[in-house]
Amino acid sequence: MRWNNALAAVLFCASVAVAPTEASQPQSPFVHKKKFAMGTVFEIVAYGESPAQARKAVDQAFREIVRLDDVMSDYQANSALSRLNHSSHSRPQSVPPDLYRVIREALQYSDLSGGKFDVTVGPLVNLWKAAIRGGRTPSSAEQDKVRACVGYQKVELLPPDRVQFHSPCVQIDLGAIGKGYALDRAADVLRSRGISRALLDAGGSTTLAMGAPPGQAGWLVHLRDPSNRVDPQVVLSDRSVSTSEQTPPSLLSRASPGHIIDPDKGAPVRTPFAVSTVANTGSASDALSTTLLLVGPEKGKELVKNVAGVAAIWISPDGHLQLASSGPQILLGGGAPGLATRVETDSGGLR
């Protein structure tokens, strides 16, 4: 879902919204590098035996991300995914191991969500994007035509490395899971190079923590809060967190329904919530955050209960808050009236 990338970062807000950490002891030197890939900025902060060692490891991790972009990109005509999408759909196609693996993970989340998470939704995204550029809404006929191409059940995996499409027009778009998957693999590279303390980020929407900074329990991550009243936080250690939110409405025009498409309705989902999801891996948090935005808090809390090691928080601009967890803690920080500063829930919500 590369259209995601057109969404703005409100970074100047982020930089003033954060509070200082409680850590006061001197920090070991760390390496901080960033890299443009997959249409966004990847960043890694890493502690190593020496800055030089950490820097080499980070460079290697970035190379892995670029390699995966060459596999998973639907923009690059020669990527493995583009070749798969443009191949003959009448017979199975062999794909590289990473592409097979990420599609397999994506289909697992499609099953888990009853099809709300669907990597075949790309044609609908493109339809809406093109229509809105032209200042209009896609017609019912256009939507119906494209919806015929959408459906994760139209993708079949044939172990060990082949993909069979069961529709002549189905296409895969890994935008809702690819960055998380790339972070997982980049973390593997860092580990293999002796790095155990690192924070990896993909465009602000998915963050993966390895270990913890020296002297701390984890990496403090403030979560997206459209109300500016809740200040939710997580202390991440060997987990990941992702955030999803529909595109904000246009200020000057009526044709901006949003970039996240509900596959059931064939149209952009209408929701006021921003959702942040904690999970054990980058691909899990990435996929689940989109899923939980699409299903909403009511069904989402049930889903969270059924997946180990997941926590989620839904926050609307007016401060409406829902929480669910099957393990990890999401902390509520400054200023949420009537809320404890530390909330632990197995499931359920708060208002």
Place this chain on the structure above:
Amino acid sequence: MMASGSLILMRTQVLTLVCLLAATPGWSKVLLRWTQSSIPPAATMGIKELVVSWEAGALIKNARRQGYRVFAEVSVGQAEEMTKETEKSDLAGIVLNPGNSQPGQIELDLHQLRSAYPALPVLVLNAQAKQPQMKGQLVIKKDGVLQVTSPTAQPWIDSNLALVRLDQVFRPAQTPLYEFQWDLSDSLQQEYGPNTADYSLAVAEAGAFHADLILNLHPRLQTDLSRNAPAAWVVLRQIKRDLAFSSPGSKNVSEPEANVGVITDAYQKSYEPINLFGRHNIPFAVLKPSDLNPQSLDAFDLLVVFAVPDEHTATRIADFASKGGLVVLVGAHGPFPWQSGQAIPAGEHSVAYPTGKGRIIELPGPVIDPETFAQDIRRLIDKDKVEISLWNALTVIAVPYRVPGGREKLVELINYAQEPIPVQVQVRGSFSSVLYATPDRPCCDSLTPVQRGEFTEFVIPSLRIAGRVRLTGGRSTAH
């Protein structure tokens, strides 16, 4: 980010006046700031001019002995003392750093300096600039690494285009002169200084925006140059290549191309939105309400008005719209003449008034989401009036310039990602020749133009940091 708005506005107004008195037309360059006591000879460095703090008297003398022309930087409040102690023959110019001083004090100091050194250029520095860079989401603090999640964001670019364009209008007598402090979070960078590419990007940006820059050389680089460390000289050679590329003789010949006019009476009202205009390659020009006349809006297809229109401005706006223009009025409530017509809901919080052949959209409040606002503005420009479009270039800012005569156009490009990428460009107008230059290949590669209606398309095979495209042999589409 701007500090106290009213203070800045006052200071800006005063500076506008005093800069008119202190005009130094034709100034346009990047000056290196030196802070370390040891300094290599100018002939060895291949650099003629340096900026040195006036307080570092010994360093000024040393720099002059080493063959440099020295610009003394003085803070507001030091002018009187400086005029008593420093011979004019010691200096090539003066840079006045206003810091957070009161406008009256700035004016006083500038007057004193101009009186004491009538033959020297006295330049006012804007120290509010940012290090040009592609930013991520991590916020590095002294006591930890912080992160705020968000929906997936396209790369955030810290650029100084908005600052330069505002300075050009609010400080019209002086080419914008700015400096920034390096944003070094990485422990190795803190020790050894910015990468060579960071220096290149800073120089490229100033050149592309036709602004002047005081470039802070990291202390380690200065020391290594003095010690004759080979790696430092590699960095300096690249900086000099960038300087040569960014200071072409034609710098002041061309004018920024813009079909979006931004009418504002204060930095703080418009800064963030037009910062995002730059980010989205919307060519804009800034105007003050007092500068409006019947002809001043002819070049534009769309106006964005941040100033509350007085009767004069409202008339100009209505005239512009009645001829077919589109106006977006931000944060003003009226009453205005066009409000006698029917209001049509536009966006969630905005209404539009058809006015003659055009329309006026009113957004009642301030722009709380500059990114969305900039994307809206981009969408509101008719497709056949878009001055420039880029593809596969989320980290690139392109600034088109028109050369008098209309048969030639320049496009300056900066890639903030600092890594080579191919860029597809579409420019309004028909041109038969496209030449592409970079600091490492100043002249040049011929690119193949493809005509698409009233537009010329071409592909830049590799843009690393700085690039300049010269389009000739054709006609640009008249407004």
